Amino acid sequence: MALFNEILPVLGIEPERFRYTWIAASEGKELKEEVEDFIVALQKVGKFNPDVFSMLAPDMVAEIENAGEKVEA
Numbered sequence: 593m594a595l596f597n598e599i600l601p602v603l604g605i606e607p608e609r610f611r612y613t614w615i616a617a618s619e620g621k622e623l624k625e626e627v628e629d630f631i632v633a634l635q636k637v638g639k640f641n642p643d644v645f646s647m648l649a650p651d652m653v654a655e656i657e658n659a660g661e662k663v664e665a
Contacts, residue, residue: 608637 597607611630615623 605640606637608633609640 593612596610600607600610611626611633613626615626
């Protein structure tokens with residue numbers, strides 16, 4: 593998860609927009625509390641600006657395409 597949290601800012605996504613937790617199916621109350629807490633956290637971060645991500649996307653696509661060519665060679 594640490595690596596994932598380092599990658600998010602590179603993609604233009606605040607790490608606060610991602611949360612990973614393990615909640616068993618029998619823990620409905622805990623799930624409800626986690627979702628409510630996450631909603632409050634997202635409201636504090638504010639609306640996501642997709643323009644930041646879309647500016648990075650073409651470079652990422654090129655990287656992926658080039659990686660595919662290297663694998664085929």
